[in-house]
Structures are given as structure tokens and as C-alpha cells.
Amino acid sequence: MSAAAERLIEIDAIMLEVGRSARAAAKTLALAARPAKDEALKAAARRLFATERQILTANEADLAAARASGVAASFLDRLTLTPARIKGMADGLEAVAALPDPVGETTAAWTRPNGLAIERVRTPLGVIGVIYESRPNVTADAGALCLKAGNAAILRGGTDSFRSSATIQSALAFGLAEAGLPEDAVQLVPTRDRAAVGSMLAGLDGNIDVIVPRGGKGLVARVQAEARVPVFAHLDGNNHVFVAAGADLAMARSILMNAKMRRTGVCGAAETLLVDRAVAASHLSALVTDLLDAGCVVRGDAETRLVDPRVTPATDEDWRTEFLDAIIAVRVVDGLEGALAHIDAYGSHHTDAIVTADEAEAARFLAEVDSAIVLHNASTQFADGGEFGFGAEIGIATGRLHARGPVGLEQLTTFNYRVRGTGQTRP
Amino acid sequence: MSAAAERLIEIDAIMLEVGRSARAAAKTLALAARPAKDEALKAAARRLFATERQILTANEADLAAARASGVAASFLDRLTLTPARIKGMADGLEAVAALPDPVGETTAAWTRPNGLAIERVRTPLGVIGVIYESRPNVTADAGALCLKAGNAAILRGGTDSFRSSATIQSALAFGLAEAGLPEDAVQLVPTRDRAAVGSMLAGLDGNIDVIVPRGGKGLVARVQAEARVPVFAHLDGNNHVFVAAGADLAMARSILMNAKMRRTGVCGAAETLLVDRAVAASHLSALVTDLLDAGCVVRGDAETRLVDPRVTPATDEDWRTEFLDAIIAVRVVDGLEGALAHIDAYGSHHTDAIVTADEAEAARFLAEVDSAIVLHNASTQFADGGEFGFGAEIGIATGRLHARGPVGLEQLTTFNYRVRGTGQTRP
Numbered sequence: 001m002s003a004a005a006e007r008l009i010e011i012d013a014i015m016l017e018v019g020r021s022a023r024a025a026a027k028t029l030a031l032a033a034r035p036a037k038d039e040a041l042k043a044a045a046r047r048l049f050a051t052e053r054q055i056l057t058a059n060e061a062d063l064a065a066a067r068a069s070g071v072a073a074s075f076l077d078r079l080t081l082t083p084a085r086i087k088g089m090a091d092g093l094e095a096v097a098a099l100p101d102p103v104g105e106t107t108a109a110w111t112r113p114n115g116l117a118i119e120r121v122r123t124p125l126g127v128i129g130v131i132y133e134s135r136p137n138v139t140a141d142a143g144a145l146c147l148k149a150g151n152a153a154i155l156r157g158g159t160d161s162f163r164s165s166a167t168i169q170s171a172l173a174f175g176l177a178e179a180g181l182p183e184d185a186v187q188l189v190p191t192r193d194r195a196a197v198g199s200m201l202a203g204l205d206g207n208i209d210v211i212v213p214r215g216g217k218g219l220v221a222r223v224q225a226e227a228r229v230p231v232f233a234h235l236d237g238n239n240h241v242f243v244a245a246g247a248d249l250a251m252a253r254s255i256l257m258n259a260k261m262r263r264t265g266v267c268g269a270a271e272t273l274l275v276d277r278a279v280a281a282s283h284l285s286a287l288v289t290d291l292l293d294a295g296c297v298v299r300g301d302a303e304t305r306l307v308d309p310r311v312t313p314a315t316d317e318d319w320r321t322e323f324l325d326a327i328i329a330v331r332v333v334d335g336l337e338g339a340l341a342h343i344d345a346y347g348s349h350h351t352d353a354i355v356t357a358d359e360a361e362a363a364r365f366l367a368e369v370d371s372a373i374v375l376h377n378a379s380t381q382f383a384d385g386g387e388f389g390f391g392a393e394i395g396i397a398t399g400r401l402h403a404r405g406p407v408g409l410e411q412l413t414t415f416n417y418r419v420r421g422t423g424q425t426r427p
Numbered sequence: 428m429s430a431a432a433e434r435l436i437e438i439d440a441i442m443l444e445v446g447r448s449a450r451a452a453a454k455t456l457a458l459a460a461r462p463a464k465d466e467a468l469k470a471a472a473r474r475l476f477a478t479e480r481q482i483l484t485a486n487e488a489d490l491a492a493a494r495a496s497g498v499a500a501s502f503l504d505r506l507t508l509t510p511a512r513i514k515g516m517a518d519g520l521e522a523v524a525a526l527p528d529p530v531g532e533t534t535a536a537w538t539r540p541n542g543l544a545i546e547r548v549r550t551p552l553g554v555i556g557v558i559y560e561s562r563p564n565v566t567a568d569a570g571a572l573c574l575k576a577g578n579a580a581i582l583r584g585g586t587d588s589f590r591s592s593a594t595i596q597s598a599l600a601f602g603l604a605e606a607g608l609p610e611d612a613v614q615l616v617p618t619r620d621r622a623a624v625g626s627m628l629a630g631l632d633g634n635i636d637v638i639v640p641r642g643g644k645g646l647v648a649r650v651q652a653e654a655r656v657p658v659f660a661h662l663d664g665n666n667h668v669f670v671a672a673g674a675d676l677a678m679a680r681s682i683l684m685n686a687k688m689r690r691t692g693v694c695g696a697a698e699t700l701l702v703d704r705a706v707a708a709s710h711l712s713a714l715v716t717d718l719l720d721a722g723c724v725v726r727g728d729a730e731t732r733l734v735d736p737r738v739t740p741a742t743d744e745d746w747r748t749e750f751l752d753a754i755i756a757v758r759v760v761d762g763l764e765g766a767l768a769h770i771d772a773y774g775s776h777h778t779d780a781i782v783t784a785d786e787a788e789a790a791r792f793l794a795e796v797d798s799a800i801v802l803h804n805a806s807t808q809f810a811d812g813g814e815f816g817f818g819a820e821i822g823i824a825t826g827r828l829h830a831r832g833p834v835g836l837e838q839l840t841t842f843n844y845r846v847r848g849t850g851q852t853r854p
Contacts, residue, residue: 027771027797030797031794031795104794112814112815116805116814118815118816123797125827126827209827230828248850251850254850254852255850255852257852258852259852262852262853344454367458367531370454370457370843371843372843372844373843373844374843374845374846375845375847375848376845376846376848377847377848377849377850377851378543378846378847378848378851379851379852379853381852382543382848382851382853384853387539387543388539388844389537389539389545400552400553400636400841401552401636401637401657401828401841402828404841404842404843404844405843405844414828414831416797416798416799416800416831417799417800417801418793418801418802418803419801419805419809420789420793420802420803420805421803421804421805423675423678423681423682423804423805424804424805425681425682425684425686425689425805425806425808426689426806426809426811
């Protein structure tokens, strides 16, 4: 057998053991009462402060190795931990502890004519695999959400953050032990070998129930293509702002500028502006000029290019592109129908907004755009679990099954039916 | 290129076209109002009666071919249509028409401190693939449920029922056309070639959102192993009745007999009886004797075999087996803990019941058994969408994602978030 094949078998064996111990821990965690889970999170938060020195030392080693390999400055920034960022993680753990426990909640209850009382009750999903890049803080954020929802987590962070993530996972394990819960409930994949990701995507012999990828498009695309277990994710956030015939110009300008420029690198950022031909003469120039003046590159159709010589031609590819940058594609469309057709053809089913004072127009947009989040007279940048009031999120999903939109604690649970009778038999 | 490879490419092309036309139809159906969907179902029901002659003729041809190939009598029975069975299908269509429309229902609504009003609204899943055996009535049942929930359906029935299923699908297409809806919303796979199933399992280039297999374990296992899209299914219904320390003997006898013997071939049938050692002396003999006297084969552990010489030894394999027949495995366990451990080790997470007058014991069983359906003092044979009040079901799922337990209309929908603002931007 080749060395490579032997290595794969070895990694598979290591990962299978991770999966089995996670499953065993999940069974205990599923029955844990809220106080134990909250105490684990709070103890982990305290431990982050108590071990700040070790965390920063590990992070310095990660950073030194990453610098030596010549990574980009933005990569180093995401990898860097500071006392303030450690406090941010600890605050995050406390915030998750303060959230209501979704487990055990009765989401429906009814009684049948034969007297059977049926309840639908939230239960944990089981074991959640999280695959992320070299952002060590995700270790705390994702681990905390999985734990609070009663799940075990198998965390696989970027290899460049291995030492940092290990110290953070240690704090979570410490917290679990303090609360009398199994330390295996939040595990970090114990090898940097990339083959471990392949093992996770194959499902660890039924010991992973869902995988959440957190990172760039390359990571998400690989996970979606190869995973043999369900995935909560979105590949693209190619989001539209449609300025409709009934739009108030001042509101449209304010919403568009926020949707595009507040933060250009988030998945809720707007990537295409659609303007109804009916208001192009009155609205288009101001909308486009605002963006240009703010330093945004504008790629437009023929009519948009007439507005300002700085507008460059948009290609078909631009309508499909999530720029994640200060770039926007702009098109004049024929009414609501034109906007719906464009979004249907080019959209990514993530987040789309209409600006209009016409309620009927808004109602049709909200009913007919097939996206996880549709907004009327509000910025697309509200596409966020925190903004939805979910307290925290592990990501945003554009899949249609189970989780759609912001993935918070509730989406990390499943349910079962609990039926109480008095001796009923079926005729 | 070999003839076999050419055939695969041809089938893939045919199926891709089925998928694309289903997706297009799904977009129209998603926006269809309830009256149109209900009219389509009622018109299809009328059409079944109007074309009864053609349906029976097609069915006779299917039956003749199946007889010639020497299939089992039970297979022929499932394949056979009669005027009464056609009426049963038509009544089923009418019953689905009478069910509430799940699409558009607001399942949650709240307002954020910034004034954003967020609603969570049910929307259709999209395109549902149904793969079933030679039971032509599934064509009507599954097609109707998908249609009512606003989905397009791609139906792939057993090859031996091809002619019968085609006539039934024609009635559904007729109903859709009568109601002004796209006929492609309910399609039957237009080839008997088994390669079509492979195409469906690969997802038809993103044009199938979920697959529902309906049939025996071989079919379900293949679909679960090979599908690249989500599957709603259960492989096994290895269900337990636990007669606990607090069980009333008369109630336990009644529930057990119903759970095992009412119909032995349904997925909600009990397959293993667990009896608490505390009541073995008082309860075990009566429970086992009832079953034996009713013609049930009893395979028991050492203690159960002492009850009656007709009890044969149970093997480890028996604890894992869904007999779907008049056979039961019986074991004496040490209290609730023993029952929980047995079910955790051998169960299939489908349906499990406890019989006890002790509320605390029942509460622990309901909370700790990780099955889609858990019952207290009621027969496992209530595991059925109709019995739950769902009106109809397309199957029972033991997966943890999206659908769990009976899969009715609601489980054939997804949701999105609709956000209404007054110009809010994100700070």
C-alpha cells in the first residue's frame, strides 16, 4: 500500500473516532437541562480570560507561520487575536448563554377526536460539523451555538489557525467539564491533514447530521459538491435592490447606499440595482451619482451609461456576479415584471429588496421573489440573524430544506412528536 | 461509444427535459391560488371516473405482462385496479382538495425594535421526485399532495405499472389543464428504463429539490445511498412497545395486540416487546400467550421462553429486525433504563411506545427516546399522517432534517422571510 493510501486510512480512523465520541456526547447533551449548558458557556467565557496568555502565544505562533508562508494582509487580520477579540469571543459565549433554550419547546399541540394528545417538541439535531477558514473566533461562536441547541460539534478550522483554535476549544472543553457535561461535545479536528475534511463530508459513518461551511465561495462550493450529508449554506448572495415605479427617491437613495456601501464584503450586500423604466428619468441619475461619488464602480446597461460617463458597460456576467466589493451592476427594467424576470434569471435566492410606496406592487414582489429573505423598503444588509432577533447565527442558508435564511439556534434543532393516550388502539 | 453509453446519455437528456419543464411548471404552481389547485384536483377526480374504461384496459395489459413474467400474487394484488380502487383514488383527490392550503400561511411574525416587521411564510418546496413500486394508485395520491402544496411532481412508478400509471397521470394533467395550470406540474417519467431513476437520484441538474421513495426496503436503501438530493424516507420501522413497571395489564394486552397484529405489514407495526423485570411475573405470560394464540411467532430471551414452549430463542439479529409479519421479539429488561438502552442500541428512530400509569416514567420515555414518534399508552399503529390529522401523507420520515414523522402537506413546503420596513437602513 502506498504511503498516501495509508495516510488516508489513518485519517479516516482518527475521524471516525471523533465522530463516534461526538455522537456519544450528543446523546448526553440532548438531555442536558438549560442551566448546565449555560454554565458550560459561562465557564468557557471565564476560561478564555484566564488563559488569554496561552491563547495569544498560540496565535503568535500561527501568525508567524502564516507570515512566513506569505499570505495576504486580510488573511493575517482575520487570523489575528487580540485581548479585545478574546473579550469579544467571551462576550459572545455569555450572549448565547442568555438566549432562550430552544430544546423542549412545544411548537404545536393538538388533540385528536379519539383523545390522543399530540405535541410537536423541539429536540437537538445531533452532531453538527462546522468547516471554516482561518478565523479562530469561529471556534467559539460556532461551538457555543451548537452546544446551546443541545448538539455536539465537530469543528474543523483552517490549518493556519490550528494552534489558536485548539486553545479556544480547550476553553470550551473546560467549560463543559465544569458543568458536568462531556468534553467531547465540542471537538476540534485533531489533525491539520486536509483529508479530514473529506472524511467529514462523507459523514463519519452516520455520525454527522449536518455540515455548516463558513467561509469563501471555494470552501462552500467544495462542501456542497462533495458532502454526503445535508449542508446549511449559501454559495452566493447576489442580491438585488429594485427601485420600483412607486419609489420615493429619498428613501431609495438611502436604502441603496446602505445596501451597497455599508459593508461591501457581507453576504447581504446589494450587487445589482434594478430601476423601473417609469422612474428612470427622475430617479436613475441621483441613485447612480450617489454610488459613483461614494467610490463605487458602476457597470450599467445602455440607459444607465447615459447618466454618467464614469459608468462602464455591464456584461451578462455582471448580472450573475456577487462582487463583494464596491462594484454594482445597474439595469433599467420594464416594471415589476421586468424586475421579477431579471431576479428569477440571475438571482441567487438569498436576499432581495423592493423600494416602493405602492403596497400592491410590494405585496407582489414579496410573494413572487423566491428568495430566503425578501424586503420592502429596507436595506438588504438586514440579512443577518442578529438583525432578525435570533441572537446569533451560524450562517445564512439558501437551501430550501430545514433551514432557510439566517441559521440560528432554532434551525439547529429538529423535533419529534410526543403522543399521550389512555389506552387507544387503532381500529 | 457503446450502445449502453449512448442509451444512458439519451435517458439523461430525456430526464433533464423532464426536470426543466417541472421546474418551469413549479414556478407557476407556486403562485397558484387555492381555488385553481383544488379545481385541478376535482377535475382530475372526475376524469378518473370518465376514463375508467381506459384505465382498466391499461391495467389489464400491465397485469397480463406481469403474470407472464411470473410475479408473486401479492405483487399482482398491489398492481390491480378495480372500479372500487379507482373510486378510492378519486375520493383521495377530493379529500386533498378539501384540505387547507399550507402555502402562504404565516407561521411566525414579529416586529424588531427598529420597526422592521418580519413574517415567516410557507412557500412550496419546488420540484418533488417520487420513486415508487408497481402500485398505480400512488400516482394519484403522491401527485395530489405535491400539487396541493404548490409543488411540481416527477413521478417514477414501477415499470410493471407503467401503462396504468400513465392513464392516471393523464387524468391529473387533464385536471391541471382544466384549472388553467401547467400540465407539466405532474409528470410521469416517460420511459421504463431503470437508468431514469439514476438520473433522478443525481438531481436532474438542480431541478429536483427532494426525493420521496415509496416502497420496500431495497428501494429506499438504494435511494438513500445514491441520492445527491435530500430524501424524505424511513428505512426501517423497528418499533418497540415497552410494558413498564407501572403498566396496567389489561391496557398493555390491548395495546400490544393492536400494535403487533392489527396490520403486520405497516411501518408502524410493533416488532419488539420489552417488559420491565418488575412486572414480568405478573404480565409477561398473558402478553406472550395473547400473541401466540393469535398466531404470532414469538422469539424470546431466556425468561420469555420459560413462559411457553412455543416461544423460540431470539438472536441479536431479531432485536434489529423489522419483521413486517406476524413475528415479534420479546425481551425482559431492567426497568426504564434497560428499555432506553435497548431502544437506543437496536431501534430505528421511527415509533416507540410505553405503557405505564406512572407519569414520571412516561415523561422520561417521551423525552429520552430519540424517535420521530413516541407514544404513551397508545398503539404504535397510530404512526400515520391520517391518524395525526394531517389529512394525507406521502410517507413517514426518520431523517432529522426538515421532515420527521408523517410527511403531510406542511412538510412538502419550505418558507421564506418577508420583511416590511419604512426606509430602515442598517447602522
